[in-house]
Amino acid sequence: MAPLSVLYTKIDNRPPEIIKSQGNYLETSDGRKIFDASCGAAVACLGHNDPRVKEAIVAQLDQIAYIYSPFFTVPAAEEIATFLTESTGGAMKKVFIVSSGTEAIEASLKMARQYFTELSEPQWQRTRFIARRQSYHGNTLGSLAAGGHKARRAIFEPIIAQNVSHVSPCYPYRDKKQGESNEEYVARLAEELEEEFQRVGPDTVCAFIAETMSGTTLGCVPAVPGYLKAMKEVCDRHGALLVLDEVMSGMGRTGTLHAWEQEDVVPDLQTVAKGLGAGYAPIGALLVGTRVAEALAKGTGSFTHSQTYQGHPIACATACAVQKIIRDDNLLENVREQGAYLEQLLKERLGGHKNVGDIRGRGLFWALEFVKDKTTKEPFPVGEGIAQKVHLTGLQKEHCVSVIPGVGVADGKNGDIVQIAPAYNVSREDVERIVEGVEGVINAVFP
Template sequence: MERIENDYVFHRDLKKEYPIITHGVGSYLIDENGKKYLDACSGAVAANLGHGIPFIGEAMADQAKKAAFVHTMRFETKALHQLAETIGKMAPDQLNKVYFTTGGSEANESAMKLARQYHRDAGRSQKHIVIGRWQSYHGNTIGSLSAGGDVKRRHAYTPNLLNYAHVYSPYCHRCPYDRQHDDCLSNQNWTCVTDIERTILELGPENVSAFIAEPIVGSQQGAVPPPPGYFEKVRELCDRYEIVLIIDEVMTGFGRTGTNFATEQIRITPDIITFGKGVSAGYAPLAGMIVHDRLIEGLIQNSDGKFIHGYTYSGHPVAVAAGLAALDVYKRERVLDNVIKQGDYLFNRLLELKQKHTYIADVRGRGLLIGIELVRDRELDLLFDPAEKAADRLNGIAMELGAVFYPGAGSIDGTKGEHLIISPPLNAIKKEIDEIVRILDESLTIFKSLERKGERYEITK
């Protein structure tokens, strides 16, 4: 009781105590006791340039001193135009208009609403259903949660969720349709794709507004890339049935996977790309969407140029200044080159670790978005019981040792399947990658000895 009375923070977990961070330096966070944590997951795959960069802080302070807030219903800033131009030029050719929000959930809400308005105003007024994918995450607002497929996050709110449809996202390593990847490739009969078409036909194409997917599934599956050719087939289906294709790059955008957008790797042009996290490298709440010319022309012709939507903090000048400064750093420091170099190195080091620890069943990902699947025993293909919270506990041990990873669960079927995402800042150096691997190695060894003794590492921090 005393703790509740003296603590005014509504914590993520009210039963847990969290270290208080006083500052960050590069890839490290330092708490009030001076303990250092190597940020091996960039917070939530957001602090993509590490911590404490004065250039970004100063750019934000300069903007705050000049004009901290203008309402985009009546005014704009130069910084807004500059950032939109920079992002528009990074995106695929026909995606040119950039709309800003404060977070990824809002970005996906905006994209799904835009798809709906675009259809409605063009006379396709029945189109309203979004098809999402199981084991995918698009945010925590009611709309984005409805589109996402995170069983645990959805469960508490099932009665409130919108009537959206879901198909499985490909997880060839453990195909939810019990298919073999080579078999799919050789006879070009992909159940994960035919299931999308079946779902569209069942709902009635006249009712389906949008399809939303992460190009590489992040927090819910642990950095799982699609099989080559999957998104080309999805694009064909969306074209055939006039469905807006939204690619959620909130986690993958701005170099995380080795290209500006992961969309470049899946070789399609989406109708909308949503982004967040890395755009400001975590220095300010900033996100948004980049929209295809076709939708913009539709809005101009059929909607009098107006998207019936908007947030108070859309295009917030200080957040936009953070975005501009962050993108400048990415470019100046040639971060993309580093992602490819360190990403390859980290991937290979994790493959070595897999040889040593039978807890690791799979290493996957692109660039510096890498996931490992954790099982009780790889040789016996024995999974952890979800109640054991294996990934969480492993991360707890790692934090004791001074590194923080991004644990997740439910990657296989919504409940079973444990994974850890390893996603250090995009400018991490080799020495830091080595330290990440060393701490992960030690954590797995400690995890094993505790398991043998039948003891559990209790997570209090």
């Protein structure tokens, strides 16, 4: 066997080799056909190997493969940017196209800072950000600083920016007090954010950044009604921006193209990625709201940031094709319909399991949180590796279903979840296959 040259997640532990993908299935070199109930990392929202996307990629290759966006533009970039702004009803005015969600977050941090430098001089002192614990916004140093994932931050703490502070996430399963109404819970979280503004100095804060619907570090937690609106009210009170990270939850995953459409709030800046290009090409985007876009237009007239592959023609053409398929195949309605069926089956089949503490989600974005005791909600110690056990058990030939593991949801260290995030075009039969497979895996891990 040849030396293992790839730097794997576990350095010398080679993961299963995928030799073919089609529809919802991944075929391994040893003959397994794994149902991809996670879309990789909630990315492959059309499933695998859609010929319409491949045709669009080849057509773009026949025209032009690469240009440097600061010098030139291409029709595909103009088309996907126009689609994105129009999809917000014009609330977001400009689009900056990058190659990943992390890059979109980096751009959002820079854009938020630059916005205040475009205003009168007293605003230049704004250099701070407020984010949430048990959050994830990417793995570069800037985006890592914004995130609240303890394990991913740990060894890099000495070299990441110290201008970000963190408040509580919106996590009713663990943090809502007994007898507390949704309104009272939202008011408490809003007060905590207000207190953090006051602690660091309200005139020093550029933005509050949050996932519209939490990803793997908390596990598909929908915002309590009114929560994001209340957070924006705090930001508006102090002139700060609201940045919503929809890298995982956006572009249809929760049943609407933008997750914030269900929250009665419009962000000042928004990031998208995974469902934008469905994994056929690396692409992400920063959507810039009216307030920020107009400040730049009236000020320097440019964004002090660029990247080699921004607005990549092939990635843009890919995203255009993916979004047309989502529209033409009426997939957002299917996400809502099959998402409701997935919720029903998960709760019927696993809601009573002694180690399934919570089942939560929206659209085709669901998580199961595992506990040692359902009454006390005591999490499993991180050393037991429960989420990873569930994931790896699912890949075995007797189950052949892939889910996304997550750890640290309870307190940043302990607490395990798995996410289920299948393709937008799944059928009722597919949903039944997923739930049957996940139930078998959980019964195997928790005999």
